[in-house]
Amino acid sequence: MRPRLLHTLKKAAKVQILFGKFIGRAALVNLKFFNFQLSIFNLFVPLHLNFLKMSIFEKKKIQQVVDILKDVRKIAIVSHFNPDGDAVGSSLALYHYFKNAGYEVTSILPNPFPGFLAWMPLSSEIIVAEKAKKKAREALKAADLIFVVDMNAPHRCGNILEDVLAKSSAHKVLIDHHIMPDLECDVMFSTPKTTSTCELVYQFLDKLSGKEDKITHEIASCIYVGMITDTGSLSYACNYSLTYNIISKLMKKGIDGEQIHRNVYDNYEESRFKLLGLCLNQRLTLMRNLSTSYMYLDLKDLKNNDYKAGDTEGFVNYGLSLHGIQFTAFFVEREDRIRVSFRSKGNFDVSHFARTHFNGGGHKNASAAFFYGTLEEAIEHFEKVVKQYADVLNPENFK
Numbered sequence: 001m002r003p004r005l006l007h008t009l010k011k012a013a014k015v016q017i018l019f020g021k022f023i024g025r026a027a028l029v030n031l032k033f034f035n036f037q038l039s040i041f042n043l044f045v046p047l048h049l050n051f052l053k054m055s056i057f058e059k060k061k062i063q064q065v066v067d068i069l070k071d072v073r074k075i076a077i078v079s080h081f082n083p084d085g086d087a088v089g090s091s092l093a094l095y096h097y098f099k100n101a102g103y104e105v106t107s108i109l110p111n112p113f114p115g116f117l118a119w120m121p122l123s124s125e126i127i128v129a130e131k132a133k134k135k136a137r138e139a140l141k142a143a144d145l146i147f148v149v150d151m152n153a154p155h156r157c158g159n160i161l162e163d164v165l166a167k168s169s170a171h172k173v174l175i176d177h178h179i180m181p182d183l184e185c186d187v188m189f190s191t192p193k194t195t196s197t198c199e200l201v202y203q204f205l206d207k208l209s210g211k212e213d214k215i216t217h218e219i220a221s222c223i224y225v226g227m228i229t230d231t232g233s234l235s236y237a238c239n240y241s242l243t244y245n246i247i248s249k250l251m252k253k254g255i256d257g258e259q260i261h262r263n264v265y266d267n268y269e270e271s272r273f274k275l276l277g278l279c280l281n282q283r284l285t286l287m288r289n290l291s292t293s294y295m296y297l298d299l300k301d302l303k304n305n306d307y308k309a310g311d312t313e314g315f316v317n318y319g320l321s322l323h324g325i326q327f328t329a330f331f332v333e334r335e336d337r338i339r340v341s342f343r344s345k346g347n348f349d350v351s352h353f354a355r356t357h358f359n360g361g362g363h364k365n366a367s368a369a370f371f372y373g374t375l376e377e378a379i380e381h382f383e384k385v386v387k388q389y390a391d392v393l394n395p396e397n398f399k
């Protein structure tokens with residue numbers, strides 16, 4: 001009788017899990033459809049009617065998070081591989097907030113963040129999975145609630161954490177500005193129409209803390225870092241009035257914007273200078289008839305110049321700062337693959353380009369991908385496919 005009962009119970013549990021998964025999937029499909037509807041709606045909303053657009057921080061969704069927070073004790077925050085200022089900034093902003101609120105919080109990153117972010121408050125408490133594999137996986141496993149920030153799919157947090165995140169039954173909240181989020185979660189705050197995840201984290205925490213203002217000076221500093229690093233010091237992807245309202249609020253928190261700029265941009269390693277010099281001087285190719293440029297660094301270049309993590313951050317933007325260039329790529333050879341970054345001005349959609357030809361993704365004017373093959377093959381492939389855009393990248397179009 002007993003084994004039979006056990007069998008029946010097991011079966012019932014399985015059916016329940018399957019049903020739960022189905023509901024989860026259905027909710028995701030629904031959400032995707034809703035996002036699609038929203039973007040169609042946006043197409044027809046003239047700029048001056050912008051206020052009609054729904055905020056992604058609706059009361060109902062914030063309430064959902066409030067309810068989840070009542071039930072949880074352990075919170076983990078996870079972000080993407082090769083963490084940048086926005087990944088570290090949004091992780092630490094949440095880390096400070098929930099630590100102050102009395103939760104047991106861990107911030108986990110797949111691999112080390114660049115040295116010029118080490119000054120950020122409590123950055124030393126971040127668990128780096130590449131350095132502490134077991135600790136990172138355990139912390140993620142133990143969480144009752146996981147915040148997924150500045151990334152849109154489990155594979156973005158690298159192979160040490162990906163399976164733990166994907167299999168976790170913890171509550172999940174996603175805050176991100178990449179298109180096409182692909183993660184089953186309880187609550188999703190996602191829009192590409194913002195400077196950065198940090199800007200979304202500000203709005204989220206502002207709504208969450210309500211009348212009590214719990215955004216501290218430290219949190220404000222972390223948020224500012226993501227807003228400036230994801231926009232090249234507020235030079236692209238930042239034509240939103242809301243962005244400057246938020247910066248004004250951060251300033252009122254007493255952040256020192258000038259000091260943060262110095263910390264982030266005047267804090268480079270010598271190796272970065274040498275690599276940049278080499279890039280600009282000997283590794284730049286111009287394809288003027290396609291308004292395109294590209295640069296590369298191979299493994300030897302990195303080794304000979306004592307490369308450190310984060311050294312080549314932002315190099316890709318130099319290729320775009322040239323007169324007459326609308327599209328640029330930057331290739332960096334790694335042990336097992338080639339990392340490619342793309343940047344563009346105006347309407348040329350590099351997210352589409354990265355997706356179509358390099359299986360990558362990102363934003364309209366800034367995207368990235370991995371190429372599995374040699375550096376020569378990656379560049380050859382790039383030179384070949386960019387020719388398909390001869391019409392749209394014709395220099396005559398930009399005169």
Ligand SMILES: [Mn+2]
Binds near residue numbers: 086196197
């Ligand atoms: Mn970002």
